[in-house]
Amino acid sequence: MDYTTALDALVRWAEWTDSVRGVLVTGSAAVGDVHPLSDRDIEIYTHDVESLLEDESWWNGLGSSPWTWCTTSSCDSSR
Structure with missing residues (x-):
């Protein structure tokens, strides 16, 4: 998985998506403590979660990877 390419695509998408107010990288990658796995x-x-759930074109543009989608109440790793 080329995370740099995927993150670049996500940032470009977020910059052009009015409903997105922020994208935050957390965990070990946020502090630069990453390893190959x-x-x-x-x-x-x-401010518009429903539009992101209804139109998955943004999701598909990130490439093939084991992405997991979570909202404040649930996660779905089937995407």
Whole structure:
């Protein structure tokens, strides 16, 4: 998984998406303490969660990877 490419794509998408208010990288990657098996923990802050759930074109643009989608109440790793 090329995380740099995926994160760059996510940031470009977020810059052009009015409902996104912030993208935050957390966990070990945020402090630079990563190793080859590290994942990336990313939080997306939006005022319109429903639009992101209904239109997954943004999600598909991140490439193939084991992404897990979480809201404040649940997670779905089937995407």
